[in-house]
Amino acid sequence: MQVSKEEILHIANLAQLELKEDEIEKYMLHLQDILNFANIVKNAPVEGLDITVGANELKNVFRKDEVKQFEDTNSLLQNAPTQEQNMFKIPKVIN
């Protein structure tokens, strides 16, 4: 399994990661190693088997759509690096 530099940069971009030059090389090799190992799943006899998403039988869990007040807004906001007027603050997106 070969992974190209372009591919690793594409994947990093999808994952919102910026890789340094030495990291690109390192992750390329690691990804190749791991994929070579992971390729064994292609030999598994899974013809006709459904996929499993979770270990439990998945069923919808319904509840009443009621607003519950979270009392301590401040404790949520204090974890944000910047905030203003009870909101998360980010740089201007649209000029």
Added chain:
Amino acid sequence: MEITELTVHELQEKIKNKELTIKEINEAYIKRIKEKEPDVQAFITELTEQGLEQAQKIQNKIDNGEKLGELAGIPIGIKDMICTKGIKTTAASKMLENFVAPYDATVMEKINAEEMINLGKLNMDEFAMGGSTEYSYFKKTRNPWDLSRVPGGSSGGSAAAVAANMVPWALGTDTGGSIRQPASFCGIVGLKPTYGLVSRYGVIAFASSLDQVGVFTKDVQDCAMLLNVIAGHDEKDTTSVDIGKKDYTKSLQKNIEGLKIGVPKEFYGDGINPEVKESLNNAILQYKEMGAQVEEFSLDIAQYALATYYIIACAEASSNLGRYDGIRYTYRSKEAKSLKEIYKKSRSEAFGAEVKRRIILGTYVLSSGYYDAYYKRAQQVRTLVMNQFNEAFEKYDIIITPTSPTVAFKIGEKSSNPMEMYLSDICTVSINIAGLPGISIPCGVDKEGMPIGMQLVSKRFGEETIIKAAYAYEQKTKFREKYKPTFKK
């Protein structure tokens, strides 16, 4: 015997007989932390001062004749993956270095309702990704049996703190072996419950379809007691299952006559250290002597399990860790100017190498062109794994395997080779894939005195069966009376 060597049920006995007070117990543990923590490095956040205040309050209540619960005032340690209101919860990541949880995880609410005393948040691999606790952003925890070795991971701080008697018991999380493997490396009991038995609400997510909270204890009786506290349906976790309230201490029985044990030969192959194999074979003989019916069988999904696990776990992680955007969770790059830069630079600076590696793998297997070949395929293999376990549990009550292919390895031995580290999970991951309960209990030591762990697995919600089987073995073999951590350097 030192106070800190006692199990929780032994502490309870002494409290009841007025031989010990809550204050004395907590003071003894806090003293022990002061003595041993410089060597072991199990804590990210120590809560000893608050702990002492709490102990005093509970002591006052008792002295005033108030009736409290049986676990009131008993200390505990909590893996730093579990949210604790008003207390830093870091997941051992630079990303969450200053994150203060705004609410308690459901399991913490249960611990607090019992008035247990949280003496600290325990070290782990960053976001629970690793098998040695070397990938913590903060520190490397050392194994109390040999300080030059790892305690296992990812819940290495929890395992080491219990083994070093710095807390009598602790909570951890297990996605692919993160409770059982460190319990095995540190010579204690570690239980990963059935997926859905314990609420994941307020537990930092790694791989949501595999993650489960569980317990580290000194013996099986304590394990049943702590499981009683944390198990139960929670409407805030839609994957949690309502099976009604059970008392797991009722399973602490010594008679296992007729218990049907399956031994899957694929878990005893070439990759398993010979001393580990020998120890397991002796344990199986012991079970036969105790009246169990033992049979070898084939579980050939074992060869696919590790690859399947890493595909699924990393895919889910890449999605779960998308929330760390540099906006809501404390860390933001100082270099970033635009919104896009905030995402990219914050994540690149604050995630460690292993976390990035897994995000990259997870993003890859979910990306267009590879989804079917890896992710979808792995989900089909997951069905195969579950089917094979279901078949096995039609024949057997429990399955016995080694917990890990080796004993605890040296610090630095595997940290630069990801595939080597992943192989450490080979015996545990399939249990998470199938959502089964698994317990690791010590079953011997190797030539160098390092503990070896045995994993007992049962069908979904079969905790009672593995607790019974583990208890019977423990009472017969008395590991704790024979072996103790030496803190050798």
